[in-house]
Amino acid sequence: MQKAAVEIEAHTRAQAPKMLQEVSAVPSTPLFADIGLAVPRVVLPRPDLDMEKWCVIACDQYTSEPAYWSRVREFVGSQPSMLHLIYPEVYLPTTVMRDYVSGINSHMRQYASEGVFQEHEPGFVLVDRATPSAESRKGLIVALDLELYDFSANSTSLIRATEKTIEDRLPPRIAVRENALVESPHILVLIDDPERTVIEPLHERRAELKQLYSCQLMEGSGRLSGYHVTARADLEATADALRRLAEKERFQARYNPGGDDAVILFPVGDGNHSLATAKRCWETLKSQGASMNHPARYAMVELMNIHDEGLDFHPIYRLVERIDVDEALADMERSLRQQGYEVHFEEGAWLTVSTDPAVHKFEVVSRSWSGVCTVSGVRNVLEVKTLDNWLNAYLKGHPSCVLDYVHEAYTIRGKAQESDDILGFLLPSMDKNDLVKTVVREGMLPRKTFSMGHAPEKRFYCECRYVLPQ
Numbered sequence: 001m002q003k004a005a006v007e008i009e010a011h012t013r014a015q016a017p018k019m020l021q022e023v024s025a026v027p028s029t030p031l032f033a034d035i036g037l038a039v040p041r042v043v044l045p046r047p048d049l050d051m052e053k054w055c056v057i058a059c060d061q062y063t064s065e066p067a068y069w070s071r072v073r074e075f076v077g078s079q080p081s082m083l084h085l086i087y088p089e090v091y092l093p094t095t096v097m098r099d100y101v102s103g104i105n106s107h108m109r110q111y112a113s114e115g116v117f118q119e120h121e122p123g124f125v126l127v128d129r130a131t132p133s134a135e136s137r138k139g140l141i142v143a144l145d146l147e148l149y150d151f152s153a154n155s156t157s158l159i160r161a162t163e164k165t166i167e168d169r170l171p172p173r174i175a176v177r178e179n180a181l182v183e184s185p186h187i188l189v190l191i192d193d194p195e196r197t198v199i200e201p202l203h204e205r206r207a208e209l210k211q212l213y214s215c216q217l218m219e220g221s222g223r224l225s226g227y228h229v230t231a232r233a234d235l236e237a238t239a240d241a242l243r244r245l246a247e248k249e250r251f252q253a254r255y256n257p258g259g260d261d262a263v264i265l266f267p268v269g270d271g272n273h274s275l276a277t278a279k280r281c282w283e284t285l286k287s288q289g290a291s292m293n294h295p296a297r298y299a300m301v302e303l304m305n306i307h308d309e310g311l312d313f314h315p316i317y318r319l320v321e322r323i324d325v326d327e328a329l330a331d332m333e334r335s336l337r338q339q340g341y342e343v344h345f346e347e348g349a350w351l352t353v354s355t356d357p358a359v360h361k362f363e364v365v366s367r368s369w370s371g372v373c374t375v376s377g378v379r380n381v382l383e384v385k386t387l388d389n390w391l392n393a394y395l396k397g398h399p400s401c402v403l404d405y406v407h408e409a410y411t412i413r414g415k416a417q418e419s420d421d422i423l424g425f426l427l428p429s430m431d432k433n434d435l436v437k438t439v440v441r442e443g444m445l446p447r448k449t450f451s452m453g454h455a456p457e458k459r460f461y462c463e464c465r466y467v468l469p470q
Contacts, residue, residue, distance in 0.1 A: 036148035037142060042300075056460060085111075121230055132457065141463055151279065162269065162272070189301045190303075194307050307433075311432065318427075319405075320403050346374065391425075412425075
């Protein structure tokens, strides 16, 4: 197994010619440095292992449903699985983190020493996912250069966060990654490719590519297939198509950004905090004198075309426990009125989504009262920003409250009936075609603004990549 430390030769963006660069130590490992694109050496389990037990949903899913993760544990048992290599966030409030992280690191090294991990030649992985609501959703596993990524609020980087990064959320993730032997992403990075020039040509030719795996996913979550893209011509064609998307003239014509015309080629759609964690870990290594060739300089992600027919955007809801419902709703109404808005509450379930950009509606759910809150005269584009501007300030003054971000409406409705001190908020979805435009014109979105698919449709961990030298 070749050392991951020499996986990719580092080039600065200014120095890199617009052609494929190669590393003499690993001749088949290319880097397209001008757009921050690298070709990973993916690690997959031995082909004789049970892939349905290996693939596990993203760790930030079902955080209010511990029964889901109990079923996963029972199904997987002691078999090799990504379950043993991740930290499901449902356990974060109750598990002693250092022990859990130590177990993750031990399993990684055990899988490497016992031959569970098999490293493949450099290449992208074309992913074809069947979900409960779509026959096909396409993606492309690549590596991105963290030197070209900045998650700060005023970032103008080529790889850019779309949602605000909460620094307090990074330490548990850093604790998992900083000594991890491998990474496996649930990071989904979007490309705005209406002409379908990057991923779709590979998908049309997938029968010509080597199939790495094809398996059912647990808990009725569909099917996952992966195809290896290794031919030099395919790698270069993919990079060229991405370069065309990054042309400044195209960007300006499409988004009319005004004063800030810095191109966003790779907006992060999901896993903002995981990519920020990778950046923090790389910056730490660099400050300690790590070589610019170190594999942790790069993060493996799945690229998805925002125009893919199998990709839907759904809202992420807010659930607050240990809250005085009556006091909170009164405070919300008072705060919104102080901002100059008109506020109206109407009892009952969700009525209609507002077509007036100056009117926002969201549903309030509790055991004592449920209904629709209508806010008129708003200046924000998104309902979630109107809600969060109040909610985040309220929670700062009420530290005993516990906030969770929930992907399913049935979870909100069910939890709200469990106790009088639980309050949920259901929000409408944003148009996925407005994502980049909104970020360009208004800046980062509030945290957890949207979800790419419902919970069963979220990314499953499958491919890995070494991020520590072997």
